[in-house]
Amino acid sequence: MTTVTLDQIQSPADLRSMGRRELKEIATQLREFVLQSVSRTGGHLSSNLGTVELTIALHYVFNTPDDRIVWDVGHQSYPHKILTGRREQMATLRQMGGMSGFPKRSESEYDAFGTAHSSTSISAALGMAVASRNLGLSRQHIAVIGDGAMTAGMAFEALNNAGVTPNVNLLVVLNDNDMSISPPVGALNRYLARLLSGSFYAAAKNVGRAVLQHVPPVLELARRFEGHAKGMVTPATLFEEFGFNYVGPIDGHDLDSLVPTLQNLQALGGLQFLHVVTRKGQGYKLAEADPVLYHGPGKFDPSIGIQKSKTPSKQTFTQVFGHWLCDMAAADERLYGITPAMREGSGLVQFEQRFPLRYFDVGIAEQHAVTFAAGLACEGQKPVVAIYSTFLQRGYDQLIHDVALQNLDVTFALDRAGIVGADGATHAGSYDIAFLRCVPNMVVATPSDENEARLLLNSCFLHPGPASVRYPRGAGCGAQVVAGLEAVEIGKAVTRRAGRVVAILCFGTLLAECAAVAEQLDASLIDMRFVKPLDEALLLSLAESHQAFVTVEEAMVMGGAGSAVLEFFGAHDIVAPVLQLGLPDRFVDHGEQSVLLRGLGLDAAGIEQSILARFAALLAPA
Numbered sequence: 001m002t003t004v005t006l007d008q009i010q011s012p013a014d015l016r017s018m019g020r021r022e023l024k025e026i027a028t029q030l031r032e033f034v035l036q037s038v039s040r041t042g043g044h045l046s047s048n049l050g051t052v053e054l055t056i057a058l059h060y061v062f063n064t065p066d067d068r069i070v071w072d073v074g075h076q077s078y079p080h081k082i083l084t085g086r087r088e089q090m091a092t093l094r095q096m097g098g099m100s101g102f103p104k105r106s107e108s109e110y111d112a113f114g115t116a117h118s119s120t121s122i123s124a125a126l127g128m129a130v131a132s133r134n135l136g137l138s139r140q141h142i143a144v145i146g147d148g149a150m151t152a153g154m155a156f157e158a159l160n161n162a163g164v165t166p167n168v169n170l171l172v173v174l175n176d177n178d179m180s181i182s183p184p185v186g187a188l189n190r191y192l193a194r195l196l197s198g199s200f201y202a203a204a205k206n207v208g209r210a211v212l213q214h215v216p217p218v219l220e221l222a223r224r225f226e227g228h229a230k231g232m233v234t235p236a237t238l239f240e241e242f243g244f245n246y247v248g249p250i251d252g253h254d255l256d257s258l259v260p261t262l263q264n265l266q267a268l269g270g271l272q273f274l275h276v277v278t279r280k281g282q283g284y285k286l287a288e289a290d291p292v293l294y295h296g297p298g299k300f301d302p303s304i305g306i307q308k309s310k311t312p313s314k315q316t317f318t319q320v321f322g323h324w325l326c327d328m329a330a331a332d333e334r335l336y337g338i339t340p341a342m343r344e345g346s347g348l349v350q351f352e353q354r355f356p357l358r359y360f361d362v363g364i365a366e367q368h369a370v371t372f373a374a375g376l377a378c379e380g381q382k383p384v385v386a387i388y389s390t391f392l393q394r395g396y397d398q399l400i401h402d403v404a405l406q407n408l409d410v411t412f413a414l415d416r417a418g419i420v421g422a423d424g425a426t427h428a429g430s431y432d433i434a435f436l437r438c439v440p441n442m443v444v445a446t447p448s449d450e451n452e453a454r455l456l457l458n459s460c461f462l463h464p465g466p467a468s469v470r471y472p473r474g475a476g477c478g479a480q481v482v483a484g485l486e487a488v489e490i491g492k493a494v495t496r497r498a499g500r501v502v503a504i505l506c507f508g509t510l511l512a513e514c515a516a517v518a519e520q521l522d523a524s525l526i527d528m529r530f531v532k533p534l535d536e537a538l539l540l541s542l543a544e545s546h547q548a549f550v551t552v553e554e555a556m557v558m559g560g561a562g563s564a565v566l567e568f569f570g571a572h573d574i575v576a577p578v579l580q581l582g583l584p585d586r587f588v589d590h591g592e593q594s595v596l597l598r599g600l601g602l603d604a605a606g607i608e609q610s611i612l613a614r615f616a617a618l619l620a621p622a
C-alpha cells in the first residue's frame with residue numbers, strides 16, 4: 001500500500017525519488033486534483049486530464065529543468081505546473097495577478113518556452129538543442145506536441161530543419177488523442193490512424209525493447225536490426241523520412257510503457273520521435289464522452305458536470321456571426337465558411353450542419369486558410385474566413401500578398417478582437433486595426449454592438465473586395481439584432497449624439513461606455529463604424545464645429561484608429577487636439593475582461609476622467 005501524496009512533491013526531484021508503483025498513485029491524485037481545481041476556476045480541462053501520466057513520466061525520466069520540456073500550445077501544462085511547485089497557484093489560474101494558463105518563462109524555470117499559439121514547440125526545442133550542442137552541454141530537449149498542433153505547417157518546417165541538423169538531442173513526443181478542439185481534420189489525422197492500426201508493430205517492438213533494455217550494447221545492435229526490420233515490417237514513417245527515429249505508438253497512460261521507453265530514448269539521444277496515444281478527458285467520464293465540451297469549460301460541479309444555464313443569456317457576438325453566416329449562405333451560394341480549427345469558438349457548428357459542402361475546417365493552418373480563401377475568390381466565390389484576431393497574425397503575409405494585393409473578395413470575421421480576458425496576452429486581439437488599416441484595398445469595420453455587427457458583416461460581405469469585421473469575445477450590450485441582409489454604405493459613420501466642443505469618435509464596442517460620457521460632458525458622439533475608409537466628409541465637418549477630439553478603440557493606440565484620424569487631420573491641415581484612448585504599448589495579462597478594461601481606463605469612468613484631464617478648460621462652462 002503506497003502512502004505517497006501529491007503534496008509531497010514540491011519539485012520533480014521529489015518525484016524521481018519514488019518507485020514506479022508510487023508514480024501510479026501520484027497519477028491518480030494528480031488527475032483528481034486537476035479536475036477539482038479546474039472545475040473551481042475554469043480553464044482547459046480535457047487536454048490536461050489526458051497528459052497526467054505523460055507529464056509524470058517526462059519529469060521522472062528527464063532531469064528537468066536542465067533538460068528542457070516545451071509544451072506545444074501549453075493548454076495541457078497544468079500537471080506540469082503542479083509537479084513543478086505551483087500546486088497552490090492553481091487556485092489563481094488565469095485570474096488577474098494569478099498563474100497563467102500557459103507555460104511562461106517568467107513564471108518558472110521549468111517553463112522552458114512560452115507557448116499558447118500552436119505548433120511552435122519543435123522549432124523552439126530545436127533552437128535550444130543547437131545552443132546546447134554548440135555550448136557543449138549534454139541536455140535533452142523535448143517538444144510535446146498534439147495531433148492537432150501537428151497539422152500546422154510550422155511543425156513540419158521544424159521537423160524538416162531538424163532532419164539536417166547534426167548531433168542534437170531532440171525528442172518530439174506526439175501526444176495523439178485523435179482530437180483537436182473539435183474532431184481532427186486532414187490527411188495527417190488519417191495517416192496517424194494508420195500508424196495506430198500498425199500498433200502490432202509497436203507492441204512487438206516494445207516487448208523486444210523491454211527484454212533488451214538492460215543490455216545497452218545489444219540495444220544498439222537491435223536498433224540497427226530494427227531499422228532493417230522496420231523497413232520489412234512497416235514502411236518508414238513520415239517522421240523517419242525527416243531523419244527521426246520513430247517509436248510507437250505506445251499507450252500514453254501506461255507508466256510501465258512510458259518510463260522504460262523514455263529511458264531508452266534518453267539513452268539513445270539524437271533525433272527521436274515518440275508517438276503516444278492518449279484520451280482527451282481521460283479519467284473523467286463526462287470529459288471522455290465529450291472532450292470538446294470540456295476543452296475549456298467555465299466553473300462547474302464535477303459531480304454533475306457542465307449544466308446549461310437556466311437564465312437565457314445575451315447573445316454573444318460569436319452567435320450573432322454564426323446566425324448571420326447561415327442566413328447569408330442561404331441567400332448567396334457563393335458564400336464559403338472557413339475556420340482554422342476553431343469550429344466551436346468561431347461559431348460555425350450550425351453552418352457545418354446546414355452547408356457541409358461550403359464548410360472547411362482546414363486544421364491549425366491559418367496561412368493556408370487565407371490563401372485557400374483567395375483561391376476560392378479567384379473563381380468568383382465569396383469566402384468568409386472566421387478567425388480569432390490573434391490567430392490572423394499567423395496569416396498576415398497571405399492576407400497582404402494573396403488577398404489584398406490581388407484585391408480579392410475575401411471577408412475576414414475577426415472574433416476575440418480586443419481584450420480576451422482569461423487567455424491573456426498571447427490571445428489578445430489587440431493588433432488587427434493597426435496591421436490591417438495599412439494594407440491597401442482593405443476595408444476595416446468596427447461594429448459598435450451586436451446589430452451593428454450584423455449590418456457591417458452584410459456590408460463587408462457584399463463589398464467586392466477584401467474586408468474585415470472585428471468583434472470582441474463574449475456578449476455585447478444586448479442590442480436587438482434585426483435579421484435582415486441589408487448593407488450600409490462602406491466608410492459612412494453615424495452621429496449618435498450632437499453635442500459641443502468635444503467630439504468623441506468611437507470605433508467599436510466601447511460605444512456604450514462613450515455614450516454615458518458624451519451625455520455627461522455634452523459632447524458629440526460618433527459611431528465611426530469604419531477605420532478604413534474613414535468618413536472624411538464628416539470629420540471635415542466636425543473640425544469646423546468642434547475644438548477637440550477623442551478617439552476610442554479596444555485596440556492598440558499605436559497605429560490604431562486614432563492614428564488614422566491624426567493622419568487625416570494632418571493631411572488636411574486641421575489643427576485640433578486629439579486624445580487617443582485604447583490599449584497601451586505593453587502586453588496586457590490575463591484577468592476578467594471588464595476588470596482589465598477598467599484598469600486600462602476604458603470604462604465610462606476612465607474615459608470621462610481622461611477627457612476631463614485633457615480638456616477640462618475647454619469643457620468648463622463659458
Ligand SMILES: Cc1ncc(C[n+]2csc(CCOP(=O)(O)OP(=O)(O)O)c2C)c(N)n1
Nearest residue numbers: 047116117118146147148149179180181341
Ligand atoms: C495558431 C493557433 N491556432 C489555433 C489555436 C487554438 N487551439 C488551441 S488548442 C487547439 C487544438 C490543439 O489540438 P492538439 O494539439 O491535438 O491538443 P489537444 O487539445 O488535443 O490536447 C487549437 C486549435 C492556437 N492555440 N494557436
Ligand SMILES: CC(=O)[C@@H](O)[C@H](O)COP(=O)(O)O
Nearest residue numbers: 073075116296345416423473
Ligand atoms: C488554447 C487555445 O488557444 C484555445 O483553447 C483558446 O483558449 C480558446 O479561446 P476561447 O475560450 O476564447 O474560445
Ligand SMILES: [Mg+2]
Nearest residue numbers: 146147148179
Ligand atoms: Mg489532440
